[in-house]
Amino acid sequence: xxxxxxxxxxxxxxxxxxxxxxxxxxxxxxxxxxxxxxxxxxxxxxxxxxxxxxxxxxxxxxxxxxxxxxxxxxxxxxxxxxxxxxxxxxxxxxxxxxxxxxxxxxxxxxxxxxxxxxxxxxxxxxxxxxxxxxxxxxxxxxxxxxxxxxxxxxxxxxxxxxxxxxxxxxxxxxxxxxxxxxxxxxxxxxxxxxxxxxxxxxxxxxxxxxxxxxxxxxxxxxxxxxxxxxxxxxxxxxxxxxxxxxxxxxxxxxxxxxxxxxxxxxxxxxxxxxxxxxxxxxxxxxxxxxxxxxxxxxxxx
Amino acid sequence: xxxxxxxxxxxxxxxxxxxxxxxxxxxxxxxxxxxxxxxxxxxxxxxxxxxxxxxxxxxxxxxxxxxxxxxxxxxxxxxxxxxxxxxxxxxxxxxxxxxxxxx
Numbered sequence: 001x002x003x004x005x006x007x008x009x010x011x012x013x014x015x016x017x018x019x020x021x022x023x024x025x026x027x028x029x030x031x032x033x034x035x036x037x038x039x040x041x042x043x044x045x046x047x048x049x050x051x052x053x054x055x056x057x058x059x060x061x062x063x064x065x066x067x068x069x070x071x072x073x074x075x076x077x078x079x080x081x082x083x084x085x086x087x088x089x090x091x092x093x094x095x096x097x098x099x100x101x102x103x104x105x106x107x108x109x110x111x112x113x114x115x116x117x118x119x120x121x122x123x124x125x126x127x128x129x130x131x132x133x134x135x136x137x138x139x140x141x142x143x144x145x146x147x148x149x150x151x152x153x154x155x156x157x158x159x160x161x162x163x164x165x166x167x168x169x170x171x172x173x174x175x176x177x178x179x180x181x182x183x184x185x186x187x188x189x190x191x192x193x194x195x196x197x198x199x200x201x202x203x204x205x206x207x208x209x210x211x212x213x214x215x216x217x218x219x220x221x222x223x224x225x226x227x228x229x230x231x232x233x234x235x236x237x238x239x240x241x242x243x244x245x246x247x248x249x250x251x252x253x254x255x256x257x258x259x260x261x262x263x264x265x266x267x268x269x270x271x272x273x274x275x276x277x278x279x280x281x282x283x284x285x286x287x288x289x290x291x292x293x294x295x296x297x298x299x300x301x
Numbered sequence: 302x303x304x305x306x307x308x309x310x311x312x313x314x315x316x317x318x319x320x321x322x323x324x325x326x327x328x329x330x331x332x333x334x335x336x337x338x339x340x341x342x343x344x345x346x347x348x349x350x351x352x353x354x355x356x357x358x359x360x361x362x363x364x365x366x367x368x369x370x371x372x373x374x375x376x377x378x379x380x381x382x383x384x385x386x387x388x389x390x391x392x393x394x395x396x397x398x399x400x401x402x403x404x
Contacts, residue, residue: 006325006336010318013334014327017316071333096335123343131327135314 009099009222011035013131015052019068019101020135026067028060029122032130032137033104040128041140043167044063046162051091052101055121055146055246061090061105063202073101109149112188112209120186141179144168145189148196165199172200176290181205191215225293229284229291270275308353308403309382309392317388323346326390339387342377347385353394356382 006085012238016032025028035049058065065075065128073092083239089104121142128137138146151161155277168177177200184190184197192215197204232251239247259268268276284291317326318323326348339347342363346398349359364371385391 009320010325010336012318013318014325017327017329018332021316022332045364131318132315133329 006098007190012049015099016130017133019054022067023064028064029057031055032135036130037128037137038147041143048104051099057118087222093135109192110187110189111211111213113212114160117187141183168200177202229287232293234296305353306357308355309393310353311350343381346381371402
C-alpha cells in the first residue's frame, strides 16, 4: 500500500463519498448532484466528471467549508471572476486530489428561497451508490431538474439538454412527469425550466412558493450574445476608479487558476496557458462590439 | 474455516473504486488520511473479499488462478491482511461474536 496519485476516474466518485461523509460528520445536510448521480439515475450516459458537485443546506455551508479546510481542502477561488449570476458555489481543492469540490449553497434557476428549496429537495432525497458507498442525492426527478437548469444556463449545452429530454420522454412514467411540474412549482423553477418542460411534454403548474431570486438574472445569460465579456464590463463599472487599472490587467491576463477552472483541468503547460491566453484575447477582441452592445442593452433595463 | 483460520471481510465504512490495474480505498472514518492504493496481490485479495473468506480459501483460490507457489501466495496474502487490518480497511470476523454473521 502506498500514497496514490489519483486519477479523475478514481478521485471524483471517492470525492463524492468524502464530502458527503464530511457533511454528515458535522451534522450538515448535503446532497450529491450532477456527475455520477445523473449517470446512476439514467439521466445521462457514461461521462467523466471533472469535479464533485454537492448542494448544501445554506445554513450548513460555512460549517462544511470549515470541515473541508480542516481536512486539507482549501478554497481555491477559481470562480473569483465576474459573473452575471451571483456567486452560488464555493470551490475547494486538495493538492493530492485531481478534482475540485463545488459546494453549491443555491442552484441558479431555483428562484424560491434557497433554504426552502433545499428542504424540498432534501425531503424527496434518495440514496445513490457512488464508489460502492451510498450517498444522499437528489431523487431522479429533482436530478433531472438540476441537470436541465445547468444545461439551460450554458451556451454550449443544447445537445446535453436534448439528450436529457429524450431520456425523460422515453423512460419516465406520466406520474414522474407530473411530479416534475410539482417540483418546479415548489422550487420557483417553472419559468426557468419552461423550455425543458415543453420539450418533455409537461404542463406547468402554478407556483406554490414566492420567487425571491429575480427572473431577469436567470434570463440574462441566455439572452446575451457575449456571455463572458459582459460581466467584465459590468464589473469594471462597479470597480472604484483607483482600482480599475488592476481590474483591467486582471481581465486581460486572467490568472492561471482561472484558466484551469475554465478548461476543467488541474494542470496546464506553459505553452497551453500561453495559447489559452492568446485565444481568449482574440475572442474578446472579436466580441468587443457585441459585448458593448449587450452591456448597453442591460444598462437600459 | 475454523477459529484458526478466521474469515476476513472488508469493513463497511469505506468507499472504493477499481479498474483493471488497481483498487483505491477511502477510509470514511479517517477522512484526513490519504486513500489507500492497492495493486498486484493486494488488489486481487480485496476483490475476493466480496463476502467473508478465510486465509486458506484465499490462498487456494489465488494460487490456482495465478499458478503460484501456495507458500509464497500465503505469505503475500497474510502480509496484506495484516497491513490492511492495521489500516482499518479489513477485519477478521470473531467466531465467538454472535454479532458476526459467520459466528
